[in-house]
Amino acid sequence: MNDVVDLSRLAPPTIVHPLDWDAELASFIDLLRAEFPDLVGVFESDSFVKAARTWSYRLTLLQQSHNQDAQSILLPYASAQDLDYIAATYYTFAGISRDEGEADKSFQERIQLSPEAYAGTGNLHGYAFQARKVDPIAIPFVDVEFPAPGYANVAIQTADDVDEDGAVEILDAVRARLYEDRHKTSDILTVSLVERIDVTVRAVVHVASGPDAGLVLAAAQEGLDSLAALVSRPRRVLSISALDDALHSPAAIRVLIDSPATEIAPGFGQAVRIIEREITAEVING
Numbered sequence: 001m002n003d004v005v006d007l008s009r010l011a012p013p014t015i016v017h018p019l020d021w022d023a024e025l026a027s028f029i030d031l032l033r034a035e036f037p038d039l040v041g042v043f044e045s046d047s048f049v050k051a052a053r054t055w056s057y058r059l060t061l062l063q064q065s066h067n068q069d070a071q072s073i074l075l076p077y078a079s080a081q082d083l084d085y086i087a088a089t090y091y092t093f094a095g096i097s098r099d100e101g102e103a104d105k106s107f108q109e110r111i112q113l114s115p116e117a118y119a120g121t122g123n124l125h126g127y128a129f130q131a132r133k134v135d136p137i138a139i140p141f142v143d144v145e146f147p148a149p150g151y152a153n154v155a156i157q158t159a160d161d162v163d164e165d166g167a168v169e170i171l172d173a174v175r176a177r178l179y180e181d182r183h184k185t186s187d188i189l190t191v192s193l194v195e196r197i198d199v200t201v202r203a204v205v206h207v208a209s210g211p212d213a214g215l216v217l218a219a220a221q222e223g224l225d226s227l228a229a230l231v232s233r234p235r236r237v238l239s240i241s242a243l244d245d246a247l248h249s250p251a252a253i254r255v256l257i258d259s260p261a262t263e264i265a266p267g268f269g270q271a272v273r274i275i276e277r278e279i280t281a282e283v284i285n286g
Contacts, residue, residue: 015070019063025056075111079104087111094129099136106136127154130183131191134173138162143194143234145268152187154178155269157194157234167193194234194269200276201243202259205252206284213281219249220279231272238272239263253284 029043029052042048071077078086083104087096094114098107113129128142131154141157156174158167175191177183201224207216223246231238240263247255264272 016067021060131174153190155194196273198275202278204256205281206254216251220247228274234271237265
């Protein structure tokens with residue numbers, strides 16, 4: 001599997017300072033007390049407290065602005081034009097730039113992969129980087145494995161809006177790129193399309209009397225949307241426990257899952273696709 005590191009799971013950077021408006025207010029008043037000890041009673045007046053609160057609030061907003069400025073130059077937090085500047089400033093060696101219409105998440109992942117351009121192909125992320133460079137929007141994911149020394153398998157996953165003919169054209173373009181002299185290695189290379197494992201999700205959500213069953217169902221659908229996006233990548237397991245968690249919400253008593261009956265664990269070059277869902281709610285008294 002060639003998933004890049006999920007940067008959102010990294011610990012917060014120390015360059016970003018925590019915000020505490022109350023602490024800022026207390027510190028500001030304590031400082032003024034120390035500087036002006038003769039102003040007895042002023043610090044307790046309503047007008048002074050209001051002025052101190054306003055000033056502390058402005059300081060907190062200023063710190064938040066500094067935090068955002070600091071985050072904008074860090075790859076895990078950057079977005080929009082900031083991502084473009086990061087690529088143009090620190091990754092010029094890879095010749096990487098955003099394709100027209102490419103989403104921030106896609107571009108961020110390609111920037112992460114771009115150091116592999118040093119090595120070309122012949123390594124896991126090198127194959128993924130070069131394959132996605134053919135069309136980053138039409139190729140959201142690439143799966144790579146080395147089944148034996150000297151052998152490499154690359155599976156291309158095309159976007160859902162790419163039809164069968166378009167997928168074949170993209171596959172041919174990727175194969176041609178990986179076989180170019182500048183990218184070709186001694187590996188015996190196989191390039192294919194990712195096989196989609198179509199899944200139907202059927203479940204019943206038990207709801208106690210009182211909560212709006214419609215809201216519970218909406219929360220279940222939203223959770224399933226997030227899980228579907230997560231398991232759509234190659235070799236991502238669709239487990240029953242993850243499905244149960246996705247369909248749960250605070251107002252749900254339990255979730256009874258009818259389909260799938262067991263977890264689905266895709267192998268190399270396979271990815272789960274939830275094509276149909278039947279989620280219903282049943283109001284019970286216990």
